[in-house]
Amino acid sequence: MYKSGFVTVIGRPNVGKSTLLNQVIGEKISIISDKPQTTRNKIQLVYTEENSQIVFLDTPGIQMPKNKLGEYMLKISKSTLEEVDVVTFMVDDSMEIGTMDNLIIEDLKKISTPMVLLINKTDRLTEEEVLQLIDKYDKMDMFEDIIPISALNNNNIERYIEVLKSKLPEGPQYFPEDMITDQPERFVISEIIREKALLSLEEEVPHGIYVSIDGVKERENKDIIDVFANIYCEKDSHKGIVIGKHGSKLKEIGQNARMDIEALLGSKVNLQLWVKVEKNWRERENKVKYFGYK
Incomplete structure (x- = not known):
């Protein structure tokens, strides 16, 4: 059974x-x-x-x-x-x-x-x-x-x-035995980056962080995957905090995220991060939905 x-x-x-x-x-x-x-x-x-x-x-x-x-x-x-x-x-x-x-x-x-x-x-x-x-x-x-x-x-x-x-009731196998999540690969990558941002940044900033993945591309004839991602924050002042002095904070986030993404994908990863501002997006229902929270 x-x-x-x-x-x-x-x-x-x-x-x-x-x-x-x-x-x-x-x-x-x-x-x-x-x-x-x-x-x-x-x-x-x-x-x-x-x-x-x-x-x-x-x-x-x-x-x-x-x-x-x-x-x-x-x-x-x-x-x-x-x-x-x-x-x-x-x-x-x-x-x-x-x-x-x-x-x-x-x-x-x-x-x-x-x-x-x-x-x-x-x-x-x-x-x-x-x-x-x-x-x-x-x-x-x-x-x-x-x-x-x-x-x-x-x-x-x-x-x-x-x-x-x-x-549990008697029932079917809903998912293949080698499947561990219903979330697409890009979602998991974005969550890894957001986790590293949460761990690296000051208390005020992380709640307003959203990460979008623009692209995941495997290079031809090379064992490396390029990942392009945007980190959105809610205020112009937060953008500077996320980037850090001489880019130090963004570099820290990227290095820590890259290791977990490489483990996820089983390949070397070139992670490119950009920081953008979407003012007060958590207060705006249209932006909350646009970012996928529906």
Whole structure:
């Protein structure tokens, strides 16, 4: 019997959703940073075994929207709750349940989809603290399973997978066994560049960063791929920050991104980056849609 199904992973920003899914899949597809709004799209990641296939939906962290982009991100996070076979709600090691988690819990109470709770970053807690957290969530009587994990250390992830497989319905293999994401190659490349920008830049700038790929071209008779990309920011003052003194910051972003892109494509890469300004694009619905957030 072949089992398959769809699983959404939701939670506040920075609880470790993308780290978890990259561990499960075994490759870095969802970008990771300690800044909110790192994940903007609904990304499908595919985990396939001999007799089962789990299609994970990595969604943006749920938080109150501050602009049109934030409204889009909140909408797609909530829209997945009743589209799937299992909902995974991820929290971190905070001993008190915060306001945003409570708001998510209120939304979860409205659905009948089976739910699994993951308590992440438990490597930072004592065994007694972990048990206290499990008990606190167990008293809500909402979750079929509560699993403490450390996504960063790949701890207890196998148990999570086994729990999911037990809940999947009988079904077809939705994607080829060698496919790990529904996202096109250009999207993954743009996300790698955006991740490196998030990691390199100051707090104010990254939220307004968008990366577009103008071209990916393999050179004839040479084992090298040319990648042409634009980094958009929202203010003229931000453009200088992204470029850095004598181009140092842009060079840092490019060097770090190139290594990951080479690993993705299995080839040497010549990465060309340009920085452009699209003023206040996150506030403008037409620009949010133009950049692919629909």
